[in-house]
Amino acid sequence: MLKLDKIIKTYNKGKNNAFEALHGISLTVESGEMVAIVGTSGAGKSTLLHILACIDGYDSGEYYIDDMVIGKLSEGKMADIRNEKIGMVMQDFALIEEFTALDNVMIPLDFAARGKKKGKKERKEIAIKMLEMVQMQNFADKPVNSLSGGQKQRVAIARAIVNEPSLILADEPTGALDTETTREIMKVFIDLNKQGKTIIIVTHDLTVAEQCSRVIKIEDGVIIEGN
Ligand SMILES: Nc1ncnc2c1ncn2[C@@H]1O[C@H](COP(=O)(O)OP(=O)(O)OP(=O)(O)O)[C@@H](O)[C@H]1O
Numbered sequence: 001m002l003k004l005d006k007i008i009k010t011y012n013k014g015k016n017n018a019f020e021a022l023h024g025i026s027l028t029v030e031s032g033e034m035v036a037i038v039g040t041s042g043a044g045k046s047t048l049l050h051i052l053a054c055i056d057g058y059d060s061g062e063y064y065i066d067d068m069v070i071g072k073l074s075e076g077k078m079a080d081i082r083n084e085k086i087g088m089v090m091q092d093f094a095l096i097e098e099f100t101a102l103d104n105v106m107i108p109l110d111f112a113a114r115g116k117k118k119g120k121k122e123r124k125e126i127a128i129k130m131l132e133m134v135q136m137q138n139f140a141d142k143p144v145n146s147l148s149g150g151q152k153q154r155v156a157i158a159r160a161i162v163n164e165p166s167l168i169l170a171d172e173p174t175g176a177l178d179t180e181t182t183r184e185i186m187k188v189f190i191d192l193n194k195q196g197k198t199i200i201i202v203t204h205d206l207t208v209a210e211q212c213s214r215v216i217k218i219e220d221g222v223i224i225e226g227n
């Protein structure tokens with residue numbers, strides 16, 4: 001279970017360009033839910049997702065994952081949680097452009113304890129299986145900078161799920177995709193959800209939001225619907 005309790009997040013805190021992006025967000029997401037976060041550009045969706053992903057901190061309030069108080073954890077422990085419990089698809093993909101698709105997908109395996117127990121050959125097999133899930137196996141050896149936007153997005157999804165995280169967060173994962181590819185990608189998320197994973201998707205696409213069991217609407221840093 002994830003729980004946010006009155007989270008406030010300010011960018012450039014203490015400077016004259018300080019900006020409070022989240023004004024006290026309270027939200028509970030049960031394990032196994034599939035949730036959409038919608039809202040206009042600049043509403044605070046990515047900010048919220050980065051906090052949920054333990055990529056960014058917050059000023060006040062508290063974030064709990066399974067009763068663990070995230071704000072109290074050391075940097076090292078946060079990194080362990082990021083690697084082992086959470087898969088994040090960033091809005092800008094955050095892939096290493098010069099690396100191949102396969103090498104990008106293998107990166108989280110090289111860091112997580114799950115990967116360390118495995119030899120290189122086995123890690124490669126796992127990564128290829130992930131690329132198959134998003135139908136990118138034929139592009140495994142292509143450098144990411146030679147792929148289309150939709151192909152990059154699929155590689156980013158494969159990388160996010162390679163450590164079998166229990167929580168998958170995706171920031172506009174279908175933003176650059178056509179209707180058919182959007183359907184395929186949503187099938188991947190729905191299948192993962194059926195396996196019991198908790199999924200949170202930020203989206204502008206109503207057809208994507210409709211496939212989630214709950215829609216949370218955020219406006220100007222406040223949740224106005226769905227919590
Ligand atoms: N690094 C930053 N420094 C300063 N302000 C920021 C930073 N990141 C975001 N903001 C501001 O915080 C607010 C929320 O941004 P956020 O990226 O969370 O919006 P969003 O809902 O994801 O928008 P979009 O749909 O365009 O991706 C915006 O007003 C934005 O300008």
Ligand SMILES: [Mg+2]
Nearest residue numbers: 045046047091
């Ligand atoms: Mg965003």
